[in-house]
Amino acid sequence: MRPLFHPTIEDVRPEAILHALADPDRAAIFAGIMRSGCVEACSALSAIGDRVIPKSSLSNHVKVLREAGLIRSERHGVEMRNQARWAEVEARFPGLLVGIINAYASDLGGRPQAREPIEPGSRD
Amino acid sequence: MRPLFHPTIEDVRPEAILHALADPDRAAIFAGIMRSGCVEACSALSAIGDRVIPKSSLSNHVKVLREAGLIRSERHGVEMRNQARWAEVEARFPGLLVGIINAYASDLGGRPQAREPIEPGSRD
DNA sequence: TCCCATAGTTCGGAATTTCGGAACTATTGG
DNA sequence: CCAATAGTTCCGAAATTCCGAACTATGGGA
Numbered sequence: 076m077r078p079l080f081h082p083t084i085e086d087v088r089p090e091a092i093l094h095a096l097a098d099p100d101r102a103a104i105f106a107g108i109m110r111s112g113c114v115e116a117c118s119a120l121s122a123i124g125d126r127v128i129p130k131s132s133l134s135n136h137v138k139v140l141r142e143a144g145l146i147r148s149e150r151h152g153v154e155m156r157n158q159a160r161w162a163e164v165e166a167r168f169p170g171l172l173v174g175i176i177n178a179y180a181s182d183l184g185g186r187p188q189a190r191e192p193i194e195p196g197s198r199d
Numbered sequence: 200m201r202p203l204f205h206p207t208i209e210d211v212r213p214e215a216i217l218h219a220l221a222d223p224d225r226a227a228i229f230a231g232i233m234r235s236g237c238v239e240a241c242s243a244l245s246a247i248g249d250r251v252i253p254k255s256s257l258s259n260h261v262k263v264l265r266e267a268g269l270i271r272s273e274r275h276g277v278e279m280r281n282q283a284r285w286a287e288v289e290a291r292f293p294g295l296l297v298g299i300i301n302a303y304a305s306d307l308g309g310r311p312q313a314r315e316p317i318e319p320g321s322r323d
Numbered sequence: 324t325c326c327c328a329t330a331g332t333t334c335g336g337a338a339t340t341t342c343g344g345a346a347c348t349a350t351t352g353g
Numbered sequence: 354c355c356a357a358t359a360g361t362t363c364c365g366a367a368a369t370t371c372c373g374a375a376c377t378a379t380g381g382g383a
Binding site: 128129130131132135150152154155 | 339342343349351
């Protein structure tokens, strides 16, 4: 299969990460990928709370996350496995993801995102 | 003078902060406001490196930062003083700003942004 | 007081980006 | 080979961003 484009960790830019996670849907998708043991099919992510995300949008969101360097996607048979590049990103930009994910998690008054705060170093 | 709109800290949303700082120009402007002792006229920010930012764009960038809850702007005579709402934002979203500013600072291979990493708690 | 200069905002249209339905491709099981 | 599933691509509509030009607000003279 097509070697889906993944930036090397040195090519990952902070603005791309912020842009990717500035969208609550994408942040929720990313949080979902992390929560689910770092591996998840796309279709399992197709709903944020009760809202359904059209699959073309979902595909696009996943692509944005991938090209920002946040996840690694790999085709397994007919489906796609995604895993967060947590450790790599954490090593390159210490504290960035923790800060962002915790910010969304502590903001449950608004659109719900992640479920609970996350400790660094526990993933990937 | 017009009571420029500033969100209360409880109304500040993570996605607004990420969106605001996902633009390297705005991140540089924000870093500039922090570096300069938290108070700076807009016009002093009108260049990022050697690139000149048109003033309508600058005005808009500052407005985005303000409405995201990142800075407080106040008219002093003919000019505008801006200060980072560092402590407030840090209290609401611990580690978020540090992570972001440090990410940009450690990324000086690309478009230059902030000058050096920042310790938490030293500002505002 | 009137006028000018300075600092910033608003307006408006062009360029860019995002969204999502419909059609398409890829892979597997039968 | 066919049908079903999972995801991607295409493309037009809607939303957003960019920035020059015109405008507003404030303070300092003369």
